[in-house]
Amino acid sequence: MKTPKISEAVVRRLPVYLRYLQELQELHIRTVSSYELGQKLDMNPAQIRKDLAYFGEFGRKGIGYEVNYLVEKIKQILKIDRHLNCALIGAGHLGIALSNYNRFTQEKLSIAAIFDNAPDKVGTSVGTLTIQPLDELEQMVRERDILIGIITVPATEAQKVADRLVEAGVKGILNFAPVSLRVPTHVSVRNADLTTELQTLAYYID
Amino acid sequence: MKTPKISEAVVRRLPVYLRYLQELQELHIRTVSSYELGQKLDMNPAQIRKDLAYFGEFGRKGIGYEVNYLVEKIKQILKIDRHLNCALIGAGHLGIALSNYNRFTQEKLSIAAIFDNAPDKVGTSVGTLTIQPLDELEQMVRERDILIGIITVPATEAQKVADRLVEAGVKGILNFAPVSLRVPTHVSVRNADLTTELQTLAYYID
């Protein structure tokens, strides 16, 4: 897979294509054109073709894209065709919600450990997992080959947790805490802060 | 407030500035330069100055920006200086998590009603609210002046809920369901789909 230099904008659109293509799969639709995709996703067809063409020639001129094939290709590109273990740090309401949410949607991206320091939470089960104390973070990351940390602790703790995740060897962080994390360049961070989203939305009201 | 044509990229950065400025407020720091902000947020200082300058002249040459003043200004720009009522549709784990999360962070952006159709949930309390059946959505949106809908129902239900929210007069939707919603242009949608975020993150692993 030759990746000349793909912009984040392109990468962010791939999961959106994938999601819709999977809907088409369920409807047993075999083929789709960039025009149809563009109509449904409210995007420019040229952009869709260009995005996909960064990674290879997946379509057929005069025909369009074969849905099943494109689904597999996008999964490969995103590297979600293989297992990827995540650790969840912070077993509050949001953490529990995510660990459930996760279970029945993407079995390839799975939560392999949950941590919290509250004494009344440690030892409690969440699905098939048991909440562990934060002390055990580093050990578990290594033992269970965890590559992604999902941070759902309070803002004041988030940087400390991020530092420990980085130190333990995690490659990516999904951060739900409302702070800008500082991490080395070899670690990717994505922010999923609800407050920020709501505030952005407020701007567009009226 | 003259707003020539502000790009979404600019609007998305304002809450990030705000968040850090509020941290500075707590530390009783009175003044900050675009250079310092840039250092901390890992952004170009010229960009920060330009972003802010779209909305007015908030700084002082040779000095920088007065923290308290800038916080107030950004709140005004984002329109979070006034109350804004949201409705939450879907009282699953994620919905409950959000309604709690929300309570103690942003009192100006508050959840004013929670809906779910599951018979075992209707009538149950969540904080000070009682879960209501979806039938009552339109009525509540009107009665309680709800301008934003937060969708945390399953993907299959999300478009139906969005249609009803739009019909009831909501101006913005924060969508947690993994589907691309279709709404009229006068309604803003922001997507906060965890799966999409995780998949994007996976691309950057290794």
Next chain:
DNA sequence: TAGATTGTTAATCGATTAACAATC
């Protein structure tokens, strides 16, 4: 005053869109 830092213009860089030859 001298040093610092803004607001803004101009230069650069990158992303989106249009157009079309290639071809199924």
Next chain:
DNA sequence: TAGATTGTTAATCGATTAACAATC
């Protein structure tokens, strides 16, 4: 074949960054 649709190049558009006069 004729119509459709890709992959890709070129044109456009927009966003970021650099530079600097204005000025606190």
